[in-house]
Amino acid sequence: xxxxxxxxxxxxxxxxxxxxxxxxxxxxxxxxxxxxxxxxxxxxxxxxxxxxxxxxxxxxxxxxxxxxxxxxxxxxxxxxxxxxxxxxxxxxxxxxxxxxxxxxxxxxxxxxxxxxxxxxxxxxxxxxxxxxxxxxxxxxxxxxxxxxxxxxxxxxxxxxxxxxxxxxxxxxxxxxxxxxxxxxxxxxxxxxxxxxxxxxxxxxxxxxxxxxxxxxxxxxxxxxxxxxxxxxxxxxxxxxxxxxxx
Amino acid sequence: xxxxxxxxxxxxxxxxxxxxxxxxxxxxxxxxxxxxxxxxxxxxxxxxxxxxxxxxxxxxxxxxxxxxxxxxxxxxxxxxxxxxxxxxxxxxxxxxxxxxxxxxxxxxxxxxxxxxxxxxxxxxxxxxxxxxxxxxxxxxxxxxxxxxxxxxxxxxxxxxxxxxxxxxxxxxxxxxxxxxxxxxxxxxxxxxxxxxxxxxxxxxxxxxxxxxxxxxxxxxxxxxxxxxxxxxxxxxxxxxxxxxxxxx
Numbered sequence: 001x002x003x004x005x006x007x008x009x010x011x012x013x014x015x016x017x018x019x020x021x022x023x024x025x026x027x028x029x030x031x032x033x034x035x036x037x038x039x040x041x042x043x044x045x046x047x048x049x050x051x052x053x054x055x056x057x058x059x060x061x062x063x064x065x066x067x068x069x070x071x072x073x074x075x076x077x078x079x080x081x082x083x084x085x086x087x088x089x090x091x092x093x094x095x096x097x098x099x100x101x102x103x104x105x106x107x108x109x110x111x112x113x114x115x116x117x118x119x120x121x122x123x124x125x126x127x128x129x130x131x132x133x134x135x136x137x138x139x140x141x142x143x144x145x146x147x148x149x150x151x152x153x154x155x156x157x158x159x160x161x162x163x164x165x166x167x168x169x170x171x172x173x174x175x176x177x178x179x180x181x182x183x184x185x186x187x188x189x190x191x192x193x194x195x196x197x198x199x200x201x202x203x204x205x206x207x208x209x210x211x212x213x214x215x216x217x218x219x220x221x222x223x224x225x226x227x228x229x230x231x232x233x234x235x236x237x238x239x240x241x242x243x244x245x246x
Numbered sequence: 247x248x249x250x251x252x253x254x255x256x257x258x259x260x261x262x263x264x265x266x267x268x269x270x271x272x273x274x275x276x277x278x279x280x281x282x283x284x285x286x287x288x289x290x291x292x293x294x295x296x297x298x299x300x301x302x303x304x305x306x307x308x309x310x311x312x313x314x315x316x317x318x319x320x321x322x323x324x325x326x327x328x329x330x331x332x333x334x335x336x337x338x339x340x341x342x343x344x345x346x347x348x349x350x351x352x353x354x355x356x357x358x359x360x361x362x363x364x365x366x367x368x369x370x371x372x373x374x375x376x377x378x379x380x381x382x383x384x385x386x387x388x389x390x391x392x393x394x395x396x397x398x399x400x401x402x403x404x405x406x407x408x409x410x411x412x413x414x415x416x417x418x419x420x421x422x423x424x425x426x427x428x429x430x431x432x433x434x435x436x437x438x439x440x441x442x443x444x445x446x447x448x449x450x451x452x453x454x455x456x457x458x459x460x461x462x463x464x465x466x467x468x469x470x471x472x473x474x475x476x477x478x479x480x481x482x483x484x485x486x487x488x489x490x491x492x493x494x
Contacts, residue, residue, distance in 0.1 A: 049399050050392075050395070050396040066402075073401075074396065074401075097402060097403045098402065126492070127494035
């Protein structure tokens with residue numbers, strides 16, 4: 001279980017996050033939705049361990065997040081791939097860093113690559129891959145390590161509409177096999193509704209939790225076509241609009 | 247295969263153009279200090295008797311060692327200068343202050359301190375070549391996107407792993423991108439340092455021929471030095487082909 005309590009963050013004179021508290025059960029996927037600059041990426045960076053000057057508490061399974069001994073996956077908008085490593089070497093990078101024996105993980109790696117349709121691309125360098133392909137490599141890297149916590153920062157926003165929807169669906173199919181506890185940060189209402197089991201709406205900066213919604217269409221086949229999808233999207237839009245200052 | 251043919255065609259066209267310009271200059275100037283390239287090329291086989299390999303070997307050795315030291319020092323100092331530590335804070339003003347100094351003018355000092363040795367020549371080339379390498383390495387390491395570090399931090403990478411997986415490959419990429427310029431500079435300086443207190447080396451060979459007014463041999467020496475430089479350029483191309491495939 002991931003517990004975030006009274007989390008606040010300040011940059012010099014400005015407050016980025018104010019008193020954010022969340023409690024996420026194991027195997028849940030939370031979408032955090034908010035306007036640009038509301039501190040949602042900062043929240044993710046705190047969980048990723050790259051921001052440490054926050055106040056408040058973050059615990060995973062009762063203790064502080066220990067990135068060395070726990071598996072925390074990160075999928076970002078710019079893919080986070082190392083350009084001089086082939087797709088395959090990027091996928092196994094988290095395992096290498098964890099000093100895991102690659103030989104014993106081959107089946108898992110092959111399965112994830114196959115599932116994401118990138119088996120044929122394993123020897124290609126990122127420079128020769130399309131945005132959608134790079135994103136699938138990044139997703140594969142996150143899943144081969146069987147993450148205790150998966151963090152996603154606007155992961156599909158650099159992709160065109162068609163590729164984005166296809167990659168989101170592919171991601172969801174891989175995700176639901178192992179259901180790692182996941183936090184997805186996004187500014188896209190549509191993405192939050194498609195992938196979020198619960199949707200956390202953050203206010204404008206400094207980000208604070210306005211509301212946490214249960215998503216009735218989460219996990220439904222062809223969710224995008226359901227009336228509930230449009231209804232919750234509209235509710236979220238209203239919530240975000242109500243927070244806009246003139 | 248196709249790449250090899252393209253390289254061969256490029257080489258042939260380049261060589262033909264150089265010979266053509268040279269021949270035109272020879273005909274236009276019509277002076278004995280600029281012999282026809284064909285006379286010079288005919289004289290090349292005779293150089294084999296002149297110990298040309300020993301001279302070329304010494305030059306190769308000096309360039310090779312100087313480049314090796316430059317890259318090693320450039321890598322270490324460049325990476326350190328890109329950091330946030332005390333070393334970087336001290337080094338940045340030092341680099342800024344010493345960069346504009348015409349370092350080639352330090353030749354007499356280096357020779358006085360280290361004598362007429364190979365070491366003095368290698369140090370001299372290194373002093374000149376190492377600066378641009380330091381700057382390129384420092385800038386390339388500074389340009390590493392922060393997000394790249396974030397991903398590895400999230401995976402739980404320690405400082406050594408971050409260095410091995412991100413900083414070092416990035417810095418090596420920077421070094422390779424400057425290798426051609428470094429080599430060109432090294433060859434120019436080599437010629438200069440071999441003009442003093444050397445009995446071996448292509449620089450000495452060319453200057454010696456010049457002093458003896460043997461212009462054909464002088465140009466033949468220049469051709470051999472150029473060919474050696476060309477061979478090193480090809481070597482850099484091959485190294486790039488192997489290690490920089492990821493640049494596409």
